[in-house]
Amino acid sequence: GYLTKMRSKIVSREHLNELGKDLNLIKFVESRIPKTHFGDNIHGNVFEALVGAIYLDRGYKYCEKFIHERVIVPYVDIEQLEGKVISxxxxxxxxxxxxxxxxxxxxxxxxxxxxxxxxxxxxxxxxxxxxxxxxxxxxxxxxxxxxxxxxxxxxxxxxx
Structure with a gap:
């Protein structure tokens, strides 16, 4: 239903890439490969790596709080996502x-x-x-x- 569709929109590759860009996480990536050679999904991949690291270091509750306070509230526009076509x-x-x-x-x-x-x-x-x-x-x-x-x-x- 509605919640399943919204969940899939929030965790879609496109949206994770947008979040990674909004958070400017690419500045923390150190690599010998020039940033211009990174793939299209680097921003979302870095965002996922950050969330995974927070989960492993601090646990589920802290990770949930981080996502809600530092990602969803400031960066996720639910009304905009409702109208977004994923596929x-x-x-x-x-x-x-x-x-x-x-x-x-x-x-x-x-x-x-x-x-x-x-x-x-x-x-x-x-x-x-x-x-x-x-x-x-x-x-x-x-x-x-x-x-x-x-x-x-x-x-x-x-x-x-």
Whole structure:
């Protein structure tokens, strides 16, 4: 229900990355690797490491207090999170199921070697291709195609 959806939004990779950026935790990372070479998720990873370290050092109760007082109260906007879409793919699938429409994600191209691999995905609803997208993983390509489909079909989806 509602609480499950809100929990998943709060602990989503995207939101953890935002929290890590807001807390400016990257300044505490010491590495020989230039910060420009860190992956997209470094901010969320550092935030998770901090929470894990607090839990291990001080225990559950202190960690809970830290998260509530130092993270949720100052940085988490519940109203903003309520309207945030975490997975366009889930929205599209739920809409298709409610409308009794078939859908299919089809990888029609994968190019490059392992380090630079790209996948191209078509999203079909019924017999119509409604969106295409490319990304470095099938999952990301499917999510991008779903986002494009969502905005292309937004009027239909909001009426359902």
């Amino acid at each position: 366009y793919k889930s929205l599209v699938i739920e809409w298709c199921q409610k409308q009794k429409k078939t859908f299919n994600y089809n990888v029609y191209e994968d190019t490059g070697n392992d380090a630079l691999k790209h996948f191209a995905v078509k999203l079909s609803i019924g017999d119509i291709v409604v969106a295409k997208a490319r990304a470095t993983s099938k999952k990301k390509a499917e999510e991008r195609a779903s986002k494009r489909a969502y905005f292309a079909l937004q009027d239909k989806m909001s009426r359902a």
